[in-house]
Amino acid sequence: MGSPFTIIICAIDSLKAAEAAAEAFKKADTLNNILSDYIDSSELNRLNATSGQGHYIKVSSWLFNILVVAQTSAELSGGNYDITIGPVVKLWRKARSTHIFPHKDSIAAALSVVGFHYLHLDTANQSVWLEKKGMMLDVGGLGKGYVAQIALGVIHDYGFPSAMINAGGKIVVGDAPPGTKGWIIGINVPGEKQAILQQFLLLSNKSVATSGDIYQHVDFSGIRYSHIVNPKTGIGLTHSSNVTAIAKDGVTADWLATACSILSIKKSLAMIKKIDNSALLITEKKNGGIVQQSSAGFQHYLLK
Numbered sequence: 001m002g003s004p005f006t007i008i009i010c011a012i013d014s015l016k017a018a019e020a021a022a023e024a025f026k027k028a029d030t031l032n033n034i035l036s037d038y039i040d041s042s043e044l045n046r047l048n049a050t051s052g053q054g055h056y057i058k059v060s061s062w063l064f065n066i067l068v069v070a071q072t073s074a075e076l077s078g079g080n081y082d083i084t085i086g087p088v089v090k091l092w093r094k095a096r097s098t099h100i101f102p103h104k105d106s107i108a109a110a111l112s113v114v115g116f117h118y119l120h121l122d123t124a125n126q127s128v129w130l131e132k133k134g135m136m137l138d139v140g141g142l143g144k145g146y147v148a149q150i151a152l153g154v155i156h157d158y159g160f161p162s163a164m165i166n167a168g169g170k171i172v173v174g175d176a177p178p179g180t181k182g183w184i185i186g187i188n189v190p191g192e193k194q195a196i197l198q199q200f201l202l203l204s205n206k207s208v209a210t211s212g213d214i215y216q217h218v219d220f221s222g223i224r225y226s227h228i229v230n231p232k233t234g235i236g237l238t239h240s241s242n243v244t245a246i247a248k249d250g251v252t253a254d255w256l257a258t259a260c261s262i263l264s265i266k267k268s269l270a271m272i273k274k275i276d277n278s279a280l281l282i283t284e285k286k287n288g289g290i291v292q293q294s295s296a297g298f299q300h301y302l303l304k
Contacts, residue, residue: 003168010162010177020158024151031147034062037138052133056122064126066146073255074116081259082116082231086136092236096218107234144170145254172250176204187244200303207250211243211257228261241284246301248277269295
């Protein structure tokens with residue numbers, strides 16, 4: 001998945017905990033080989049290769065389930081989170097490596113095959129049809145949270161209810177560690193790799209994800225363009241902020257953090273009200289200080 005994947009387990013039996021962790025890592029590796037668009041032979045890329053062929057393709061339950069979530073997130077976000085953004089993301093990956101700004105004609109061509117309404121799901125037959133030739137699905141905005149949640153489930157099945165998975169900043173936690181009220185988690189200051197905000201989260205049986213541009217971006221003419229691309233404009237985001245989403249599961253927190261990076265603050269706070277057991281914090285650097293806006297329920301998750 002292109003980032004560290006860390007497991008912490010609260011256990012007395014270290015051998016059994018090591019066995020559980022090994023099985024969880026194995027599951028994560030299996031899912032990476034299904035969902036990664038960096039691996040040519042992945043199931044996702046094999047599906048992408050069928051775009052425009054005019055028929056449904058049977059896929060695994062792992063891939064189908066994440067596509068169902070992706071379509072729901074696209075609808076809830078008004079298309080501002082859209083996994084069919086793959087062709088545009090590919091342009092920006094090239095831009096980051098070559099430091100050449102994507103040509104407007106290339107962006108327009110890529111956008112012509114972007115649109116979640118071109119992705120068709122057949123629930124009865126667990127099949128997928130990519131309507132337009134050249135479509136490419138990219139589940140990077142929710143895949144890590146999805147894999148982390150499944151890995152936590154593996155550990156729970158081994159008899160360890162208190163554990164934490166950190167998949168590149170997409171964090172899922174189980175029961176609170178013994179003798180505590182929850183897992184204490186910090187949030188990065190916008191634009192800072194090491195500095196964290198003064199407030200800490202206290203979570204159990206929840207997930208949290210933070211999206212920002214500190215690790216992946218490219219600069220052109222003094223403007224920083226994030227790796228997060230607006231699916232409606234084809235341009236990497238240029239406003240610098242951190243969006244932290246808390247949700248009941250990893251995949252929901254992951255896509256919320258991405259979608260709310262693209263949506264306006266007003267629309268983000270309105271959308272979060274529609275999703276049960278979720279909360280949002282948007283942090284920006286302005287005039288030498290830090291400005292925060294949060295949803296009504298976010299304060300509930302802060303360490304007192």
